[in-house]
Amino acid sequence: MLTISVDHNAKTPIYKQIFDQIVHHISIGELQPGNYLPASRTMAGILDVNFHTVNKAYDILRDQGIIALSRNKKYVVKNSPMDDLSLHRLEERESEIIDEAFARGFNEKEIHDFITGIIKSRNRKNKGALKK
Amino acid sequence: MLTISVDHNAKTPIYKQIFDQIVHHISIGELQPGNYLPASRTMAGILDVNFHTVNKAYDILRDQGIIALSRNKKYVVKNSPMDDLSLHRLEERESEIIDEAFARGFNEKEIHDFITGIIKSRNRKNKGALKK
DNA sequence: AATGATGTACTATATGATATAGAACATATA
DNA sequence: TATATGTTCTATATCATATAGTACATCATT
Numbered sequence: 001m002l003t004i005s006v007d008h009n010a011k012t013p014i015y016k017q018i019f020d021q022i023v024h025h026i027s028i029g030e031l032q033p034g035n036y037l038p039a040s041r042t043m044a045g046i047l048d049v050n051f052h053t054v055n056k057a058y059d060i061l062r063d064q065g066i067i068a069l070s071r072n073k074k075y076v077v078k079n080s081p082m083d084d085l086s087l088h089r090l091e092e093r094e095s096e097i098i099d100e101a102f103a104r105g106f107n108e109k110e111i112h113d114f115i116t117g118i119i120k121s122r123n124r125k126n127k128g129a130l131k132k
Numbered sequence: 133m134l135t136i137s138v139d140h141n142a143k144t145p146i147y148k149q150i151f152d153q154i155v156h157h158i159s160i161g162e163l164q165p166g167n168y169l170p171a172s173r174t175m176a177g178i179l180d181v182n183f184h185t186v187n188k189a190y191d192i193l194r195d196q197g198i199i200a201l202s203r204n205k206k207y208v209v210k211n212s213p214m215d216d217l218s219l220h221r222l223e224e225r226e227s228e229i230i231d232e233a234f235a236r237g238f239n240e241k242e243i244h245d246f247i248t249g250i251i252k253s254r255n256r257k258n259k260g261a262l263k264k
Numbered sequence: 265a266a267t268g269a270t271g272t273a274c275t276a277t278a279t280g281a282t283a284t285a286g287a288a289c290a291t292a293t294a
Numbered sequence: 295t296a297t298a299t300g301t302t303c304t305a306t307a308t309c310a311t312a313t314a315g316t317a318c319a320t321c322a323t324t
Contacts, residue, residue, distance in 0.1 A: 013281085013282060013283085014282080014283075015282080015283085020228055020231070023228075023231050023232055023235045024231045024235075026231075026234075026235040027230070027231040027232070027233075027234035027235040028234070039298075039299060039300085040299085040300075041298085041299080041300095049283080049284085050283060050284045050285070052283075052284070052285085053282085053283060053284080055300080055301085056282090056283090058300090066235065069300075071292080072292060072293075072299085073291070073292055073293090073298085073299045073300055074292095074299075074300090075300090079237075080235070080236055080237075081236055081237050082233075082236040082237065082238065086232075086236060090229060090232060090233065090246075091246075091250055093225070093228075093229055094229055094246070094247065094250055095250055095254070096152055096155075096225075097222060097225055097226055097229070098159070098247070098250055098251060098254070099152070099155050099156045099158075099159040100155055100159070100218075100222060101159075101214075101222065102158075102159035102160070103155050103156075103158040103159040103198065103212070104212055104213055104214040104218060105211075105212075105213050105214065106214065108248075108251055111247060111251070112244055112247060112248075114222075114223075114226070115226065115230070115243060115244060115247055116240075116244075118223055118226055118227055118230055119230060119240055119243070122227070122230070145310085145311060145312085146311085146312075147311080147312085171269075171270060171271085172270085172271075173269085173270080173271095174269095181312080181313085182312060182313045182314070184312075184313070184314085185311085185312060185313080187271080187272085188311090188312090190271090201271075203321085204270085204321065204322070205269085205270045205271055205320065205321055205322090206270075206271090206321095207271090
């Protein structure tokens with residue numbers, strides 16, 4: 001069950017909210033390679049947004065190699081191992097966070113604990129969804 | 133020596149480029165609590181941007197408690213330990229990155245190695261600047 | 265006391281990003 | 295054939311970003 005919600009009042013653009021939540025569903029295994037995404041008009045109807053906005057989210061997901069258009073004209077989740085470009089972009093964003101953490105007095109161990117804490121709370125939330 | 137540069141063609145807003153670089157200088161100890169920031173007009177002249185743009189960066193730094201206006205009307209770097217709000221914001225940004233990493237097949241150890249690598253390369257770059 | 269430098273507060277304008285809307289088209293499916 | 299799909303185009307409205315100019319209060323220096 002693909003649950004996605006958008007906040008029209010948030011500062012985060014709607015297309016990015018959609019993008020982020022699809023990536024999240026993939027990250028917890030709720031969306032797996034081979035699974036189809038809803039048609040952009042369908043998704044737009046459910047979320048009560050314009051289908052162009054959904055298309056923008058799908059476009060970026062495709063540009064990043066996370067989804068692909070299959071022969072039947074439907075978007076499907078790909079297996080998308082980390083490539084150099086994605087890694088580089090992720091490093092830049094992570095560097096900003098690490099800078100802020102250090103600027104506020106964190107040391108290296110505290111940063112690792114910070115990461116561990118987020119991953120643990122993630123696993124707790126999706127305990128039932130984990131396989132095996 | 134406070135070296136800051138802006139890229140007018142980058143997609144990242146100029147005020148955020150300035151914000152990020154000041155935070156970076158603090159994070160590596162090149163800017164320390166008690167140090168003054170250049171006057172916004174001075175900084176703007178050096179970077180060849182409008183002083184309102186510098187003010188916006190300073191405003192956000194002040195809102196986040198990273199700098200403060202001292203009695204002589206100059207901005208000074210504060211000691212700004214992690215507070216609940218800052219931690220929460222950082223967690224949200226970090227969660228996005230962790231989601232993308234997991235979505236691309238990283239496991240928990242690979243994420244920690246990813247973090248460690250960034251910190252190590254940071255330390256290498258600033259070896260000479262480290263004290264003691 | 266006077267001058268200059270500082271942050272701050274307003275107005276204004278221009279450009280790009282975001283979101284919506286509608287229309288049209290090619291292709292795949294039923 | 296008819297429907298659903300992604301895609302492409304134009305168009306409009308709103309907000310964020312960046313620039314610009316002006317004015318003012320306060321602080322430091324002369």
